[in-house]
């Protein structure tokens with residue numbers, strides 16, 4: 001370092017060997033650059049989109065299958081005579097699943113679509129067959145009643 005008094009250059013030490021002037025305190029280390037205050041970003045973070053955005057979701061094969069099977073059950077039961085009321089049970093269920101699927105994934109895959117149509121058919125057929133079955137029962141009961149009389 002260089003003495004601040006006489007200008008003698010000397011090795012680092014407490015005092016100048018020439019004049020005895022205390023060595024200048026080493027320049028303080030530059031203050032650390034002020035830390036940037038933590039930035040709190042209040043800007044809304046992009047949220048994962050679960051709403052119906054076409055192409056945003058990939059869909060759910062399990063739910064597609066569930067919707068299709070429910071539609072098949074609705075249609076199949078509605079065509080039976082004694083269990084046609086199950087078409088009225090599974091039909092709205094399949095329609096609800098198809099609607100939920102569309103709301104959730106924004107898509108109408110073929111399985112969901114078929115499940116929906118089968119559910120509509122199952123519901124309509126279920127109502128028709130149940131009414132038919134009810135009339136049939138009433139007719140039988142009326143026949144029994146008239147025979148008894």
Ligand SMILES: [Zn+2]
Nearest residue numbers: 003006016019
């Ligand atoms: Zn000196």
